[in-house]
Amino acid sequence: MTVTTHARVDSREVLARLIDDLGDAVSTAAEAVDATRADKSGHFSEAAPLAVVTARSIEDVQAVMRIATATGTPVVTRGAGTGLAGGAIANAGEIVLSTLAMNKLLEVSVDDELAVVEPGIINGDLNLQLEPHGLWFTPDPASRAISTVGGNIATNAGGLLCAKYGVTRESILGLSVVMADGRLMEFGHRTVKGVTGLDLTALMIGSEGTLGVIVGATVKLRRLIPGTVAVISARFETVDDAARAAAVITSAGLRPAIMELIGESAMAGISAHLRMEHLGGSRLVIQTDGPGAVQEAEAIFATITSLGGVGELSLDPAEGERLFSIRRAFHPSMAALGTVLIEDVCVPRSQLPAMFAAIHEIEQKYDLIIPTVAHAGDGNLHPNFVFDGEGEDGADVPAVIWAAADELFAAALRLGGTLTGEHGVGLLKRRWLREELGDDQLMLQKQIKDLFDPLGILNPGKVF
């Protein structure tokens, strides 16, 4: 495969063509373009992009991609900008293609348990609109109140519930995609099953804007789960005890909807932030749902107690909310301490205690505190590196943090895990991609990328 790079056209000429075709959808206002230099990763690009185009329709997206192809201009597709890996950060000379205004719920089919949505719809807004139908889009990244479904798809977002209800990939039936050259393609089906040709829908999911622009999605819905929700919150002396209890719970075949593990320094930070008495130790916060919710919660609570956990079990929704508020306070408590690099390694569930031990060693070696929470049901850990960001533009991650993160990734891979469970590779994890994939697979992945994007204009420098 040879990649032909068009001679890049002068930026003013690109801008003129955009404005000709798209009018006031194009913004070059400083606040608009500057906002796209960052996401929620704490990373900033060197310079502002050329323009932000706020697409209002598939035709707008096609028009942008045609101009980008004709002029060899890079395009960064962006939703709400809540990414944690720099995947939607834009740099000098790039067009930002915002899908945030394409935010309509186009169709709900109760009978077929599906919805058709535009990519810019906020995950939480979609669920609010689905609730009257008794339906629910299950992917629930922690960012669900502010992140778009398009962004969830682009990163194959997970969340708290995904050990029981699956990651985003399991909820996507079909995708409408505008290709690099502006052609519109329809991948997948409206049906639950289908094996006609290669699964390009799955290939798009998690591709982080490098293969095409997602302009529509047919998503699979679930019925809202009726009945009681039970919540357990329990304290353990050490994170190792809590991680082992989580492992025993899953090994016993119990299937919590949510099982969050809060490490020791994370608990210390949350306690300080909430001005709670800090008892030390670690915490498991667990939720069960469905017809077996109470029975399962009782079995889990008995297991926890037998393993030295001390806590409470509540069937009251308000009390359950209160028990979860501790977990919810984690990100605000970290943000209050400084700039945060939120990592995202994932290991086989059984390796959670070993991964926590590895994090502890890294803390000691680098004289850092790395507060960590984990989705214990699926082995996904979020170690938080907190550091002093120097001013608005200088929040880039210090070398010592990257050195510690490097050991973190190596430990995850050694334990049979992966660099990123749900945040994506973006800009920030590119340097470790080869280590996980190997040379041969990385080359094959790049060849697929080249096939979709022969000019290299789709989110260049991200992932690959």
Next chain:
Amino acid sequence: MTVTTHARVDSREVLARLIDDLGDAVSTAAEAVDATRADKSGHFSEAAPLAVVTARSIEDVQAVMRIATATGTPVVTRGAGTGLAGGAIANAGEIVLSTLAMNKLLEVSVDDELAVVEPGIINGDLNLQLEPHGLWFTPDPASRAISTVGGNIATNAGGLLCAKYGVTRESILGLSVVMADGRLMEFGHRTVKGVTGLDLTALMIGSEGTLGVIVGATVKLRRLIPGTVAVISARFETVDDAARAAAVITSAGLRPAIMELIGESAMAGISAHLRMEHLGGSRLVIQTDGPGAVQEAEAIFATITSLGGVGELSLDPAEGERLFSIRRAFHPSMAALGTVLIEDVCVPRSQLPAMFAAIHEIEQKYDLIIPTVAHAGDGNLHPNFVFDGEGEDGADVPAVIWAAADELFAAALRLGGTLTGEHGVGLLKRRWLREELGDDQLMLQKQIKDLFDPLGILNPGKVF
């Protein structure tokens, strides 16, 4: 992308190289090579392939692919040969690479709820070996007693349970794949989540031997479902009544593990085969499981009764088996009538009544009887075209049947459905692929195929 076709080497030379490298793994015995001219589709290839190589190891597979690449010889990967679309049928000059002897369960992790298997392991055998661990591989194609896990992956097999428990794709974490040139690649993870790079695992699933040879799989397991299983069998006057009842059941948010709909002429055939009294009409056979099994079954039974269904609900396992035996007798009853082309269209669940109506129109127009069963929970129908196969080699499908099938596919696409829900495209549905995918997507899929298989030696003529 240009495809270089090597000058094909003389067959005797290819055979000599295979025997040099692989010894008695290579067979040219008439019964061995002839057996690979067919699968369970009723289709036969024109002539026997060059040889059957029974691989015993990944190294054997690599050796075959290196020779195939060096000599430009086509390779048809084959498991148990139970396919229904001709995907593993071999023709003159081809090497059949059998993975049937690579049938070991290599690892079970109860804690991580996963297993590592070789591709030739029979689905039912894997589940027998998992049972003592309290675990279960959920994909359950009707062929599970005779089909391999490798074949299940190659076709993204569905089955009776997949509306509740997912298709094969949802159960595959990682794959070991030997590429066309003999290199071994590892796709995917051992973890539940992971978004490092493009999802090549998903791309392989359902690719029907056209992208590489699956030589190992890390599969996700579930706990065996404890508690009672409830079975309902109910008769309706017409298939339309039964299909509407199925739609009401899913619309009410009830979630049977199995919901099989048996059409009117299918019931007539089964009754004759089992020498049962034939009451006319259609039948729904439903199973519920899990902690809400009994409650759900009672709600379903009440729905059925209110919609004119007459039947029984049993919590007794032996009685449940008896109620299901009617559904199980469908394929034998059809096979007793002649040669069968088992079709596999899938429509959005809500379109099941419309699809049955379309089948009825096609029956009248072509003066055919097309006995049909459907997995009503996911909208997947198996219309059976029964015809006289003339002798062992002459079982090819008559033109009138293909003409009727053509209308069947058109109706499924018109109703928002797909050509194939779970059997794959293989040889038999290639001619309709363009209609579903469109020119642009078909071209893109072919380009991906060329990237994995630049010489065009992997299952040529299948799917594309």
